[in-house]
Amino acid sequence: MNEIVLRARQIVKTFHDGELDTQVLKGIDLEIAAGDFLALMGPSGSGKSTLMAILGTLLRPTSGTLEVAGKSTHEVADAALTGFRNRHLGFVFQFHHLLPDFTARENVMFPALAHHGRETAQARQRATALLQRVGLGHRLDYKASKLSGGQKQRVALARAVMMKPELVLADEPTGNLDRETAGEVMALLQEMRASEGTAFLISTHDPQIAARCDRVIQIVDGRIQS
């Protein structure tokens, strides 16, 4: 069996709003191994996005433990987690959220720029190669704001794997794309998994997208069903 890159134990998340407590996650256990290609499905309000945010260390669980890349994250300060995220986790969002004032290549390089504090030849080389692999070799120096929706999502995908993270969390990565472009993006995700050995957890509403994954994790009412 492949090395475990993420281990979540009894993750509970409760949101407090005045006197009202809403328990969104009710004891999630989850393990993801290197190279896994998993879909996370569930109806709206089931806790998918909350779980993705907790697994991405962007949100703290109310209780439970989380290990990413063999490191326990639940007792670590936010400031230290920031650097950890840079090195071990990648993100792809529905609305890609590129930096519009930076070029496609600069967007891909951005995590390396944040890590090293400057542009390195190595980072530039890898960003160029990644953009070529996602079919954007001819758009390297295009401003992100000038790219089409599908192109932006491909740049976001290249950016997510730039630092060779153990796990990429993709939150509705095809939710804003037409079917053909969504298919292309999924193919690219699979190609990245194969070439980089990165594990992917893809949150989706689309059964066809889920069908292209190795395994589907169903979340219903804050609990994993399968």
Next chain:
Amino acid sequence: MAWQFGRDRLKPRFEITVAWRYLRSSPLQTGLILLGIVVGILVYTFMAALINGLAKRLTNDVVGNLAHITLEPPERVPALLLTPAEGRLQVAVQRLNQQRTEITGWRQLVTSIAQTPGVTVAVPQVIGNGFIQRGEKIAPVAITGCEPENLSAIIDVAAGLVRGLATLAPGEALIGARLAEELGVTTGQRLQVQSERGRTRALMIRGIFDVGSASVNERVVFVELGTAQALMDLQGSVTQIAVKLRDIFTAQQLAGRLAGSTGLEAKNWIDENRRLQEGLRSQGMTGDLIKIFSLMVIIIGVASKLLLAAVRRSPEIGIMRSMGVSKRSIIFIFLLQGWLLGLLGSSLGAGVGWFFCEFLRVVTLRPDGRSGLPIDPAQGEYGLAIVLATVFSTLAAILPARAAAKVDPVEVLHQ
């Protein structure tokens, strides 16, 4: 190398790159805020050049015709021999007006005063009142006797000479243009001068001057020291020693020192011109208020531009946070933007301010070489304006920086 949890350090090159890119990416907004800073600094430097220039001109106009320190014999006050046995004792001291106040050993004193650091010249003078009668006209005058070589040391008579020569010999006098006009006399003519001591001398008018001060032009008659001594019944002594200083604002301090070293009573121009000082002070305060307002405009401008940027860029900030950019980095990026805006805008503003002040000075220049506006471009406080604007712009970025650092990536990334 295995990654370990630790506190993220700032990477200035990264933050500078992002801050600079952010400023460049919205040229219209950045240009407008820079323009605002330029105008703010223009107002600041203009006010500084104007207020400081005006203060300098007023001070020079007043002090130009004055001794900075005047040393006179101390008033003789009778010693109080009584002590209050009980209760209070009321004593009235009457000034000894009937006694002459004169300085006898003045040569030695003048030498020692002139050698005091900060003193540029020490001039022995005989000052006394008198009047000139010409026909039916009688004009009261202030007789000022000095050594010929010191004629222009206190009041620059030579520079203000309108007729004749700025030299003095026994039996000669220099009078003001107004007095000459009043008496209807000119150079080469003779005047009968009678002093308060009742001595009379016929003096030949050697020169006529206009030093820009009505009271001097109307009242002062310069005569050679020996002539003045004869008019005032002084046997080789003088009535005061007038002193000019290198830095006029050290007058109070140096007056104290000279009084101590000479035993004379020292009056300084600052204490003698309290109203001028008060006027300059309130004028300065008005200028300071305007300068503070111009800095406040800069602060508000920078803060609002960056607050807007923090809101508009919140999704980008969210994605940066998810990619490993720390809160401290986000704060630093916004502070850097404030710093850059302040530094660029104020440097530009200082340059524009100098040109504006110089332009005003030149276009209002009068034939006498004085500017119509009392503006002094050299006193625009450009360096201080740049430092203050840069510091305050950076401080103005604190609020937006904190707002940006508080962006919750989870919230904005799902919007």
